[in-house]
Amino acid sequence: MMMLDDKYRDDLHRALRFHEISGDRIGEVLAEVEAHVVETGDDPVEAFGKPREYARQVAAQLDPATGKRSTSGVILSFVLAGVLALFGQRFWSDGLSSDPAPVHYTMRDVVSQPLMLVAIIAFAVLLFYARTAFSHRKIYGIAAVVVAVVGLAAQFPARSYLDDETPVITAPSWLILTLGAVFLAAMFGMLIHSIRRGRVRYPEKK
Secondary structure, eight states: OOOHHHHHHHHHHHHHHHHHHHHHHHHHHHHHHHHHHHOOOOOHHHHHOOOOHHHHHHTTTTTTGBBBBHHHHHHHHHHHHHHHHHHHHHHHHHHHHTTTOOOEEEEHHHHHHHHHHHHHHHHHHHHHHHHOOSHHHHHHHHHHHHHHHHHHHHHHHHHHHHSSEEEEEEHHHHHHHHHHHHHHHHHHHHHHHHHHHHHOOOOOOO
Protein backbone atom coordinates (compact mmCIF):
# COMPACT_ATOMS: atom_id res chain seq x y z
CA MET A 1 0.00 0.00 0.00
CA MET A 2 1.48 3.32 -1.09
CA MET A 3 1.45 6.20 1.39
CA LEU A 4 1.71 9.92 0.75
CA ASP A 5 5.30 10.96 1.41
CA ASP A 6 5.93 13.54 4.11
CA LYS A 7 7.67 16.00 1.79
CA TYR A 8 4.70 16.31 -0.56
CA ARG A 9 2.29 16.60 2.36
CA ASP A 10 4.40 19.28 4.08
CA ASP A 11 4.96 21.24 0.86
CA LEU A 12 1.25 21.14 0.04
CA HIS A 13 0.37 22.18 3.58
CA ARG A 14 2.68 25.20 3.40
CA ALA A 15 1.42 26.15 -0.06
CA LEU A 16 -2.21 26.01 1.08
CA ARG A 17 -1.41 28.08 4.17
CA PHE A 18 0.22 30.72 1.98
CA HIS A 19 -3.13 31.11 0.22
CA GLU A 20 -4.71 31.85 3.61
CA ILE A 21 -6.90 28.75 3.47
CA SER A 22 -8.41 27.66 6.77
CA GLY A 23 -7.03 24.69 8.69
CA ASP A 24 -10.35 22.85 8.34
CA ARG A 25 -10.24 23.07 4.55
CA ILE A 26 -6.51 22.22 4.46
CA GLY A 27 -7.27 19.09 6.45
CA GLU A 28 -9.92 18.10 3.93
CA VAL A 29 -7.57 18.63 0.97
CA LEU A 30 -4.73 16.67 2.59
CA ALA A 31 -7.12 13.86 3.49
CA GLU A 32 -8.40 13.71 -0.11
CA VAL A 33 -4.87 13.55 -1.50
CA GLU A 34 -3.77 10.91 1.01
CA ALA A 35 -6.86 8.78 0.35
CA HIS A 36 -6.32 8.94 -3.42
CA VAL A 37 -2.67 7.92 -3.14
CA VAL A 38 -3.49 5.03 -0.79
CA GLU A 39 -6.36 3.75 -2.95
CA THR A 40 -4.74 4.10 -6.37
CA GLY A 41 -1.02 4.03 -5.70
CA ASP A 42 -0.62 7.05 -8.00
CA ASP A 43 2.29 9.40 -7.61
CA PRO A 44 0.82 12.59 -6.06
CA VAL A 45 2.75 14.84 -8.44
CA GLU A 46 1.31 13.00 -11.45
CA ALA A 47 -2.19 12.86 -9.97
CA PHE A 48 -2.47 16.39 -8.58
CA GLY A 49 0.56 18.32 -9.80
CA LYS A 50 3.29 19.98 -7.80
CA PRO A 51 2.21 21.23 -4.35
CA ARG A 52 2.23 24.92 -5.26
CA GLU A 53 0.36 24.31 -8.50
CA TYR A 54 -2.29 22.19 -6.82
CA ALA A 55 -2.63 24.73 -4.00
CA ARG A 56 -3.37 27.42 -6.59
CA GLN A 57 -6.04 25.21 -8.16
CA VAL A 58 -7.65 24.58 -4.78
CA ALA A 59 -7.52 28.26 -3.84
CA ALA A 60 -9.12 29.27 -7.14
CA GLN A 61 -12.17 27.17 -6.26
CA LEU A 62 -12.63 28.67 -2.79
CA ASP A 63 -13.96 31.92 -1.38
CA PRO A 64 -14.44 33.35 2.14
CA ALA A 65 -17.53 31.18 2.58
CA THR A 66 -15.63 27.98 1.81
CA GLY A 67 -12.40 28.51 3.71
CA LYS A 68 -10.22 31.07 1.91
CA ARG A 69 -9.75 34.66 2.98
CA SER A 70 -10.36 37.32 0.36
CA THR A 71 -7.38 39.08 -1.18
CA SER A 72 -8.52 42.39 0.31
CA GLY A 73 -8.74 40.72 3.72
CA VAL A 74 -5.20 39.37 3.38
CA ILE A 75 -3.82 42.77 2.37
CA LEU A 76 -5.68 44.45 5.24
CA SER A 77 -4.14 41.95 7.65
CA PHE A 78 -0.68 42.79 6.27
CA VAL A 79 -1.34 46.49 6.88
CA LEU A 80 -2.65 45.95 10.40
CA ALA A 81 0.15 43.56 11.34
CA GLY A 82 2.77 45.97 10.00
CA VAL A 83 1.34 48.96 11.87
CA LEU A 84 0.87 47.06 15.12
CA ALA A 85 4.30 45.39 15.06
CA LEU A 86 6.40 48.36 13.93
CA PHE A 87 4.78 51.07 16.01
CA GLY A 88 3.96 48.76 18.91
CA GLN A 89 7.56 47.86 19.58
CA ARG A 90 8.72 51.43 18.90
CA PHE A 91 6.20 53.00 21.26
CA TRP A 92 6.82 50.39 23.94
CA SER A 93 10.60 50.90 23.76
CA ASP A 94 10.32 54.71 23.70
CA GLY A 95 7.85 54.77 26.58
CA LEU A 96 10.09 52.65 28.77
CA SER A 97 13.31 54.49 27.97
CA SER A 98 11.84 58.00 28.38
CA ASP A 99 9.86 57.45 31.58
CA PRO A 100 9.10 59.79 33.30
CA ALA A 101 10.25 62.38 30.73
CA PRO A 102 8.05 63.13 27.69
CA VAL A 103 8.73 61.31 24.43
CA HIS A 104 9.88 63.47 21.52
CA TYR A 105 9.65 62.57 17.83
CA THR A 106 11.61 64.53 15.26
CA MET A 107 11.06 65.00 11.54
CA ARG A 108 13.40 62.08 10.92
CA ASP A 109 11.20 59.82 13.04
CA VAL A 110 7.97 61.06 11.47
CA VAL A 111 9.24 60.38 7.93
CA SER A 112 11.54 57.35 8.21
CA GLN A 113 9.19 55.12 10.22
CA PRO A 114 6.19 55.43 7.85
CA LEU A 115 8.54 54.95 4.87
CA MET A 116 9.79 51.72 6.39
CA LEU A 117 6.22 50.63 7.12
CA VAL A 118 5.11 51.24 3.53
CA ALA A 119 8.10 49.30 2.19
CA ILE A 120 7.45 46.34 4.51
CA ILE A 121 3.76 46.16 3.61
CA ALA A 122 4.42 46.52 -0.12
CA PHE A 123 7.07 43.79 0.06
CA ALA A 124 4.69 41.44 1.91
CA VAL A 125 1.85 42.05 -0.57
CA LEU A 126 4.08 41.52 -3.62
CA LEU A 127 5.57 38.38 -2.08
CA PHE A 128 2.05 37.10 -1.45
CA TYR A 129 1.18 37.60 -5.13
CA ALA A 130 4.50 36.05 -6.21
CA ARG A 131 3.56 32.87 -4.34
CA THR A 132 -0.16 32.70 -5.11
CA ALA A 133 -0.87 34.32 -8.50
CA PHE A 134 -1.55 32.19 -11.58
CA SER A 135 0.52 34.46 -13.82
CA HIS A 136 3.27 37.09 -13.67
CA ARG A 137 4.71 35.50 -10.51
CA LYS A 138 8.29 36.32 -11.52
CA ILE A 139 7.34 39.95 -12.07
CA TYR A 140 5.81 40.12 -8.60
CA GLY A 141 8.91 38.49 -7.14
CA ILE A 142 11.24 40.94 -8.85
CA ALA A 143 9.03 43.84 -7.78
CA ALA A 144 9.20 42.61 -4.18
CA VAL A 145 13.00 42.63 -4.29
CA VAL A 146 13.02 46.11 -5.86
CA VAL A 147 10.67 47.44 -3.18
CA ALA A 148 12.87 45.97 -0.45
CA VAL A 149 16.00 47.58 -1.91
CA VAL A 150 14.31 50.95 -2.49
CA GLY A 151 12.78 50.87 0.99
CA LEU A 152 16.16 50.30 2.59
CA ALA A 153 17.84 52.88 0.36
CA ALA A 154 15.22 55.50 1.27
CA GLN A 155 16.26 55.25 4.90
CA PHE A 156 19.71 56.67 4.18
CA PRO A 157 18.66 60.14 2.92
CA ALA A 158 15.92 60.28 5.55
CA ARG A 159 18.41 59.62 8.32
CA SER A 160 21.14 61.77 6.80
CA TYR A 161 19.29 64.95 5.84
CA LEU A 162 16.17 65.22 7.98
CA ASP A 163 16.24 67.09 11.27
CA ASP A 164 16.75 64.83 14.26
CA GLU A 165 16.97 67.56 16.89
CA THR A 166 13.76 69.60 16.84
CA PRO A 167 10.72 67.79 18.28
CA VAL A 168 7.74 67.65 15.94
CA ILE A 169 5.54 65.55 18.22
CA THR A 170 5.75 65.42 22.01
CA ALA A 171 3.68 63.10 24.18
CA PRO A 172 3.74 61.86 27.78
CA SER A 173 5.73 58.68 28.20
CA TRP A 174 2.78 56.93 29.88
CA LEU A 175 0.64 57.57 26.79
CA ILE A 176 3.30 56.25 24.41
CA LEU A 177 3.88 53.23 26.65
CA THR A 178 0.14 52.52 26.78
CA LEU A 179 -0.15 52.77 23.00
CA GLY A 180 2.77 50.38 22.64
CA ALA A 181 1.16 47.88 25.01
CA VAL A 182 -2.20 48.10 23.21
CA PHE A 183 -0.60 47.71 19.77
CA LEU A 184 1.51 44.74 20.84
CA ALA A 185 -1.45 43.07 22.56
CA ALA A 186 -3.52 43.50 19.38
CA MET A 187 -0.67 42.08 17.28
CA PHE A 188 -0.39 39.00 19.49
CA GLY A 189 -4.18 38.66 19.33
CA MET A 190 -3.98 38.59 15.53
CA LEU A 191 -1.17 36.04 15.71
CA ILE A 192 -3.13 33.74 18.03
CA HIS A 193 -6.21 34.01 15.80
CA SER A 194 -4.10 33.18 12.73
CA ILE A 195 -2.56 30.15 14.45
CA ARG A 196 -5.95 28.84 15.52
CA ARG A 197 -7.46 29.41 12.09
CA GLY A 198 -4.56 27.65 10.39
CA ARG A 199 -4.50 24.63 12.68
CA VAL A 200 -5.06 21.61 10.44
CA ARG A 201 -8.11 19.54 11.33
CA TYR A 202 -8.71 16.36 9.39
CA PRO A 203 -12.35 15.48 8.69
CA GLU A 204 -13.86 12.89 11.00
CA LYS A 205 -13.92 9.42 9.53
CA LYS A 206 -17.42 8.06 9.03
